[in-house]
Amino acid sequence: MLWMIGVAIKPASEYWDSPPVWISKESTIQHFINITRFNAGYRALLNSFVVAVFATSISMIIGTAAAYGLARLRQRGDIWAIFFISQRILPPVALVIPLFLLMRQFGWIDTYQGLILPYVAMNIPFVVWMMRGYFLEIPTAIEESAMTDGCSRFSALYFVVLPLVRPGLLATSVFVWIFVWSEFLIGLFITQTSATTTAAVQLPSFTIANDVLWGEMAAFSLLMATPILIMGLLIQRYFVRGLTLGAIKG
Amino acid sequence: MSSIRLDSARKVFRGRDEVVAADSVSLLIEEGEFFVLVGPSGSGKTTLLRLIAGLEEADSGKIFLDDDDVTDLRPRDRDIAMVFQDYALYPQLSVRDNIGFGLKRRKVPKDRIQSKVTELAKMLELENLLDRKPGQLSGGQRQRVALARAIAREPRAFLMDEPLSNLDANLRASTRTQLAHLHQNLKTTTVFVTHDQVDAMSLGERVAVMRDGRFEQIDTPTELYENPASLFVAAFIGSPPINLFEAEIQNGNILIGDTIVSLGSKSLNDRADGRGLIIGIRPMDFEDHSYALDPNWPRITVDVLVRKSLGSETELTVAVDARPVHREDVASALSGAGFSADNLMEGIARDNAIFNVRAHAKTQAIAGSKWQIAFDPDRLYVFNRETGELECGPQ
Numbered sequence: 336m337l338w339m340i341g342v343a344i345k346p347a348s349e350y351w352d353s354p355p356v357w358i359s360k361e362s363t364i365q366h367f368i369n370i371t372r373f374n375a376g377y378r379a380l381l382n383s384f385v386v387a388v389f390a391t392s393i394s395m396i397i398g399t400a401a402a403y404g405l406a407r408l409r410q411r412g413d414i415w416a417i418f419f420i421s422q423r424i425l426p427p428v429a430l431v432i433p434l435f436l437l438m439r440q441f442g443w444i445d446t447y448q449g450l451i452l453p454y455v456a457m458n459i460p461f462v463v464w465m466m467r468g469y470f471l472e473i474p475t476a477i478e479e480s481a482m483t484d485g486c487s488r489f490s491a492l493y494f495v496v497l498p499l500v501r502p503g504l505l506a507t508s509v510f511v512w513i514f515v516w517s518e519f520l521i522g523l524f525i526t527q528t529s530a531t532t533t534a535a536v537q538l539p540s541f542t543i544a545n546d547v548l549w550g551e552m553a554a555f556s557l558l559m560a561t562p563i564l565i566m567g568l569l570i571q572r573y574f575v576r577g578l579t580l581g582a583i584k585g
Numbered sequence: 586m587s588s589i590r591l592d593s594a595r596k597v598f599r600g601r602d603e604v605v606a607a608d609s610v611s612l613l614i615e616e617g618e619f620f621v622l623v624g625p626s627g628s629g630k631t632t633l634l635r636l637i638a639g640l641e642e643a644d645s646g647k648i649f650l651d652d653d654d655v656t657d658l659r660p661r662d663r664d665i666a667m668v669f670q671d672y673a674l675y676p677q678l679s680v681r682d683n684i685g686f687g688l689k690r691r692k693v694p695k696d697r698i699q700s701k702v703t704e705l706a707k708m709l710e711l712e713n714l715l716d717r718k719p720g721q722l723s724g725g726q727r728q729r730v731a732l733a734r735a736i737a738r739e740p741r742a743f744l745m746d747e748p749l750s751n752l753d754a755n756l757r758a759s760t761r762t763q764l765a766h767l768h769q770n771l772k773t774t775t776v777f778v779t780h781d782q783v784d785a786m787s788l789g790e791r792v793a794v795m796r797d798g799r800f801e802q803i804d805t806p807t808e809l810y811e812n813p814a815s816l817f818v819a820a821f822i823g824s825p826p827i828n829l830f831e832a833e834i835q836n837g838n839i840l841i842g843d844t845i846v847s848l849g850s851k852s853l854n855d856r857a858d859g860r861g862l863i864i865g866i867r868p869m870d871f872e873d874h875s876y877a878l879d880p881n882w883p884r885i886t887v888d889v890l891v892r893k894s895l896g897s898e899t900e901l902t903v904a905v906d907a908r909p910v911h912r913e914d915v916a917s918a919l920s921g922a923g924f925s926a927d928n929l930m931e932g933i934a935r936d937n938a939i940f941n942v943r944a945h946a947k948t949q950a951i952a953g954s955k956w957q958i959a960f961d962p963d964r965l966y967v968f969n970r971e972t973g974e975l976e977c978g979p980q
Contacts, residue, residue: 476673485690
């Protein structure tokens with residue numbers, strides 16, 4: 336990370352200096368400026384942001400709802416849960432061509448929805464897997480207690496259960512955001528112009544014909560990584576609890 | 586406060602096997618009654634409670650609170666409060682908010698909630714704990730919060746699902762007393778589910794003994810003890826459990842070892858010679874012969890196997906020259922009530938009934954020797970060997 340910061344601000348002539356230069360005396364922001372001449376430039380970050388926000392929120396809403404249902408209504412060895420979760424096994428690369436053809440059919444190539452919907456579909460199994468685990472940790476007695484106390488099933492979920500799985504919701508959201516933010520393959524096919532090119536798709540384009548524009552790449556990577564860093568720091572404490580699925584005693 | 590009525594309520598669980606949890610049962614619980622459902626695990630008592638609460642839907646039959654048909658109502662609309670075995674407190678809320686949760690959901694004004702919470706905190710000694718979270722409380726404290734939460738709602742009935750099961754012995758005893766006091770004060774109709782017959786006997790105004798989704802007997806604790814309808818109830822109720830052996834009528838008497846006991850004044854279905862009966866004598870109705878209250882009591886000679894001093898009494902495990910009872914209903918009652926099957930197994934191995942005797946603290950009986958014990962012949966329980974029904978109870 337530190338090296339990346341260093342590269343982002345050092346003049347091109349000093350890339351290869353030995354001994355390595357950490358922070359150049361002639362630090363420049365030229366690389367940051369140069370980014371605007373590429374493809375979508377900074378718009379790529381905006382595109383990624385829009386796509387990530389929608390894809391994450393939609394998959395969280397649908398996935399969490401499904402996860403709750405699958406956690407509470409258990410049938411025949413949870414066969415439905417296994418079915419949904421098993422979709423993750425499919426490697427995305429197998430999907431690319433059919434997906435492209437499908438999106439073209441809809442006229443959704445190079446549109447936001449053409450990216451968001453496949454991402455939602457691809458991430459729902461993950462959300463279901465994670466959130467179902469969290470829901471299973473909550474004893475049903477708590478919801479039943481809320482129901483006898485005057486809640487409908489829905490308000491019991493909203494007032495009692497969701498606050499209890501909040502660490503899970505946050506941790507899962509961040510994971511989904513990261514998946515979407517860094518997704519390359521599908522993005523490569525669906526995006527065509529700077530209208531929708533995402534940051535992940537843009538990044539390799541800093542490798543041009545004969546050269547690698549290290550400075551620009553480093554600068555761009557820095558900007559790409561920043562939101563994720565911030566999110567990670569903010570919900571850090573939930574991460575650990577989320578990963579260890581902390582026990583909740585009623 | 587309401588009466589509760591079940592009308593042919595039926596609930597079957599279909600899994601790998603089909604379990605009839607409630608076998609078209611009908612029941613009337615009076616307004617203000619403290620009613621106990623007791624029985625072994627799987628007998629259907631929790632299912633019945635949940636049917637009344639609305640957490641389970643009956644396959645057929647109806648459920649009434651007073652004259653209101655609540656069969657199709659959701660739990661929130663039935664105005665009942667439930668206390669769960671593991672308390673089910675809301676972990677993210679403070680004790681104060683836990684108690685007030687139901688009231689808040691029903692849009693009761695804030696100041697009323699406040700005064701109610703304060704009142705209950707005082708009643709149940711929770712005043713210092715109001716701002717703590719459930720995770721910071723002991724088991725007994727959580728229990729009291731769960732109770733406070735239920736009481737706050739002023740419901741038509743309390744439904745309690747084994748609320749004492751997670752408490753240690755001392756706490757159980759004191760909480761039992763507390764519950765009894767509460768009921769005296771509040772007089773709310775209460776349905777109390779437990780597998781512990783001591784709970785049932787000490788708290789219940791009426792007790793229903795359940796088995797396999799059906800009622801074996803519904804009666805007051807005293808009646809259950811003195812006039813058990815069947816061997817199952819006799820073996821289930823009473824701690825330590827009743828001693829049973831097989832005998833045949835001979836000239837209007839029965840034989841235990843060499844001792845002849847007259848069935849003289851007892852009313853039996855049939856006094857034919859050779860007829861097989863099952864006789865029961867409770868451990869407390871035996872006594873060391875030297876301390877027997879009446880010198881005319883019949884005495885039997887037994888092999889003393891174990892002597893246990895309990896302080897105020899001595900518990901003797903003895904082998905008796907009588908045929909042990911090997912029946913499925915007795916075995917399931919004993920295991921359901923939490924008694925070990927050791928005596929039963931031992932008895933079958935030796936082909937001698939193994940009895941549990943509560944004797945005087947200063948009894949001279951010692952393990953490994955023979956001794957004489959006496960019993961009051963009026964305290965015999967006589968059961969029909971075919972049906973297991975009680976023909977004649979103690980006088």
